[in-house]
Amino acid sequence: MSTPTSFSRHKKWVTQALTNHQSFKAYIEPLVQMVKPSWQASDCNAEVMDLRNESEQVYSLVLKPSKKWMRHTAGQYVHIQVTIEGVRYNRTFSVSSSPKHHEVSGLIELTIRKQEHGKVTQWMAQGLKVGDHISLTQAQGEFTLPNHQEPLLLIAGGSGITPFRSFLQQLAASHSTSDVHLIYYNQSIAPLFAIEWQQLSQAHPNFKISLIDTQISGLISAQQLHKTCPDFDQRKAYLCGPHGLITTCRDLLIEHGVAKTDIYHELFGPKPVSKPPSITNQNQASTVTFAQSNRLVNAQSQQSLLELAEAAELNPPSGCRMGICHQCKCSKKQGVVYNTLTNTYSDTGTEDIQLCVSIAVGDVTLDF
């Protein structure tokens, strides 16, 4: 009778009965916030210690997470939440500092590019002050520094460098002798952390760091790879950056005999949504039904269901808009959707989908 699952189910029932909330913490959150304004039931809290400019467009946010925040593994990311004009926004950033650094100083760094039309990244650069508090989740992500000693090839593009800064700082701090080659691509802008790379490669002969300006040396190619890192096919490869770089690079490595299982990647920035190949006739207009709101909306082929719901002024909860935070999760009752993140088609039946990365393929009914 009292198995753990039935116990937790009963506990949940009682919590809901007594508080009408999913957790007791969520119920008392408004009261705790009277004493500690930045406290949140679900997330941790972090104090802004510094906001350091790395370049004109990029800054690092130095945070001191509360004790509730456990620790991260080099390469992981966190979701942070800021409130702008009463609206909560969630965004995802890799931790660009090492776990060792956190151990010693209690601090972590997030390195953030101001997006051209980005509301949040622009606001944070102006609106956050030292001493402010923001909310952040525990670190997540599988794209992490491996434990083994095998040689590594790290390929980064633009602000995709952030997890690798964490990798290298961690290796340096733990006096690792691993053979690591970092190739860092930028297009006609100065690489981030240029001085740090110089210092790191001087202090650690086992680190090789190549900075490539694609404006001068061209985009990644087999020839270029051979020249920069002759033994690239002997290494475990980690790729992080924009979609184009990752796919080109991945194809290249596979072509040269690197096993798929030796290639790890993390996508930075949303993947361009392209018209999905279709199961049925592509030209057929699809209708999306929002069942709870009792609305029918004609879907355009490139529009995510989230954009569609927003255009219909249904105010769905949303977060990262790139398929990471699961805030916009919604139950699909019927129909097929195409997931632009995983490039897969859904089943036809009931399942939870993320609105921000789903496109309707044919008619779809959502429980919203």
Add this chain to the structure above:
Amino acid sequence: MKHKESIDFTALADEFDQINASVKSQLGSQDADYIRRIIKIHRLAEISGRIILMLCFFSLWFLLPGMLLLALAKILDNMEIGHNVMHGQYDWMNDPNINSRNFEWDIASDSGSWKRVHNHEHHTYTNIIGKDRDYGYGLLRMSNDLPWRKKNRWQFFTYLNLSLLFEWGIAYHELAAERVFVGKKKKDRTSSLSDSELKRMFFSKAGKQLFKDYVFFPLLAGPMFLYVLAANVGANLIRNLWTSTIIFCGHFTENVQTFTEAECKGESKGEWYYRQMLGSSNLTGPKWFHIMTGHLSCQIEHHLFPDIPAFRYYELAPKVEAIAAKYGIPYNSGSFFKQYGTVLQRIWTYSWPDKAAHKINEDHQQTEN
């Protein structure tokens, strides 16, 4: 009052659309801070109420303030927080706890069924006889649109019972809308939920509410079980009476009008606004009164703009009244006692066949002339 034909509905719709857009563009910290402050007061009232009730072990006098605080908490939760949050007034905040998708309230009916019946049927088909089931709740004859029946003779007592048991009346009413328990299914049924799902949700929510107020907290009081039980019943009755009274004042006062399905067929946005104004009535009073009614005291503004944060209705009211005057549309507003008096009168009048109903109709025409 002008005749309907002489009103420029396009211009009317433009004026209201403009108000709507201008308020929506101003939404921000002020609204977020307001609703969070009300939620804080709710928590303080609920928790302190429950604790004070437990103190009845020392003196039975503690029962009274405890019960009143609990009633206050329930009223705030239902009126200013729950009803408004579930209308999506605060969805833009992107706070999962203050979101129409997730919010659950301290009342018998579950939030999902409320949103389906109230937000959709009542707000879309306001006061259309046969479509707005909230008009008389299928129990009361509130106008001579419905033929008189014998049961209407004692509808004043039906009304008093409905008021006291309002939360259960509402919860049942929402299921009855789908003919879940008895009767024929509607042909144009919109809900995609099966009867068994609806029933499950009804009993699940009702069970939780009964457990909380009539089992858990009374048991917690140990030997004082019956006293805390009685106080909890009292708090729920006070809430029921208050919410029912306020809601009746919103749609059943003397001059509120009804509509037929035929006259509303293919109506424009302007005509919809017009119907919302004729079908609702406001209450005047001090600020605390507006908050306790969840700003349903500004029922007209609520029906025009159901998803604007309710505490803004008060500042919108003069603008809406000015527009009403400009277009020659009645703006039905009055003090609580005046308005409630006419509600009781209406319930009484329509308890009886023809003669009395004729009389009120004549009165109507006289005031119009």
